[in-house]
Amino acid sequence: MAMLKVVFTLDYEIHGNGEGSPYSLMVEPTQRLMDLFDNYGAKLTILADVSEILKFKEYFDEHGRDDYHYAEIIEQLRYALINGHDVQLHIHSSYTNSRLEKGKWCQDWSEYSLSELKYGRINEIIGVGKAFLEKELRVVKPDYKCFVFRAANWSMSPSLNICKALVENGIEIDTSVFKYGKRSGRVSFDYREAFSDTLPWPISVNNVCFRDPGGKLVEFPIYCENRQITSFLTPNRLFRVIQASFHKHKTYKLEGDSTTGNPSVKKGMLLKKVLTMILEKHAWKLDFNQCSGKQLVSGLKRIEKKYNNCEIDIPVVLIGHSKLFTKWNRKTLEPFLKYIARSPEKYMFASFGQFDLVNTYNCSLDN
Numbered sequence: 001m002a003m004l005k006v007v008f009t010l011d012y013e014i015h016g017n018g019e020g021s022p023y024s025l026m027v028e029p030t031q032r033l034m035d036l037f038d039n040y041g042a043k044l045t046i047l048a049d050v051s052e053i054l055k056f057k058e059y060f061d062e063h064g065r066d067d068y069h070y071a072e073i074i075e076q077l078r079y080a081l082i083n084g085h086d087v088q089l090h091i092h093s094s095y096t097n098s099r100l101e102k103g104k105w106c107q108d109w110s111e112y113s114l115s116e117l118k119y120g121r122i123n124e125i126i127g128v129g130k131a132f133l134e135k136e137l138r139v140v141k142p143d144y145k146c147f148v149f150r151a152a153n154w155s156m157s158p159s160l161n162i163c164k165a166l167v168e169n170g171i172e173i174d175t176s177v178f179k180y181g182k183r184s185g186r187v188s189f190d191y192r193e194a195f196s197d198t199l200p201w202p203i204s205v206n207n208v209c210f211r212d213p214g215g216k217l218v219e220f221p222i223y224c225e226n227r228q229i230t231s232f233l234t235p236n237r238l239f240r241v242i243q244a245s246f247h248k249h250k251t252y253k254l255e256g257d258s259t260t261g262n263p264s265v266k267k268g269m270l271l272k273k274v275l276t277m278i279l280e281k282h283a284w285k286l287d288f289n290q291c292s293g294k295q296l297v298s299g300l301k302r303i304e305k306k307y308n309n310c311e312i313d314i315p316v317v318l319i320g321h322s323k324l325f326t327k328w329n330r331k332t333l334e335p336f337l338k339y340i341a342r343s344p345e346k347y348m349f350a351s352f353g354q355f356d357l358v359n360t361y362n363c364s365l366d367n
């Protein structure tokens with residue numbers, strides 16, 4: 001019987017538009033989350049946005065005042081490692097050249113999509129991030145290794161340069177892809193053809209969706225299903241929509257967009273959007289902030305049923321965001337943690353270091 005290894009990944013960052021306090025959006029909720037997890041022996045994998053954290057450090061160094069809670073962030077990441085959780089790399093590259101204006105980090109939109117930058121620049125940003133985490137965290141855990149990556153906005157497309165840069169920097173696992181996902185705009189990707197919605201695969205550098213037995217980077221997809229819009233209606237998701245509406249990105253007109261301004265064209269587009277939303281299926285990620293407790297448990301049961309006859313360990317990668325961990329969310333998450341902890345013969349709380357990449361998933365890693 002397959003053992004389901006449940007990996008809780010947490011994107012650790014402020015609001016996408018550069019607003020918000022790192023204390024209330026990162027430090028405070030993450031501490032509550034770890035306290036809750038510790039009651040059940042659950043493990044958290046914090047995916048720390050190093051580009052932001054480095055700006056908070058820069059501010060501290062320049063002003064001698066820690067208004068962006070840099071010291072508490074580092075202390076928290078070290079605390080996580082000491083207490084059996086994990087910390088790995090997440091990068092919102094648009095922060096690298098950002099400037100602080102009226103308490104808000106104004107980002108460099110030309111560097112919004114890391115995967116679209118030149119190879120040298122991608123390599124540099126990833127190298128800086130990995131070196132930073134390893135320097136700060138080896139203070140408490142000398143054998144700590146940064147080997148897992150998640151791209152901002154899940155964008156690993158185009159794949160070639162970013163995959164090569166990740167391998168070059170000794171990153172072994174990417175966990176950005178979710179099958180059925182598709183976006184076009186500031187970032188563009190299409191993961192509908194991804195190799196699996198659950199099982200890891202060695203990546204083909206030309207397209208992260210495809211399996212290459214000789215690939216040096218392994219994709220651990222965020223677990224996802226293709227579902228109708230009704231599966232998305234939960235109180236937690238409503239909270240996220242409201243929160244996002246208060247911290248919107250500044251809108252900007254896309255070049256060549258001639259439709260803005262014409263009311264009848266606008267109306268038609270809106271109608272098309274609504275119809276698509278209702279009729280089509282959408283990528284439903286196993287999101288421990290936004291799904292209800294019941295949805296999380298039934299999602300896990302579906303995976304269990306599907307892989308019942310498998311002999312290998314099956315990863316179940318969930319996603320969450322520290323800024324979304326509300327007190328209400330604790331009520332929906334706790335029953336799920338209880339459910340997992342009750343059946344140690346079937347389920348196990350895990351981090352990425354607890355998978356045998358070479359023997360289980362036929363990955364030929366030699367770096």
Ligand SMILES: [Zn+2]
Nearest residue numbers: 011013152153
């Ligand atoms: Zn992020």
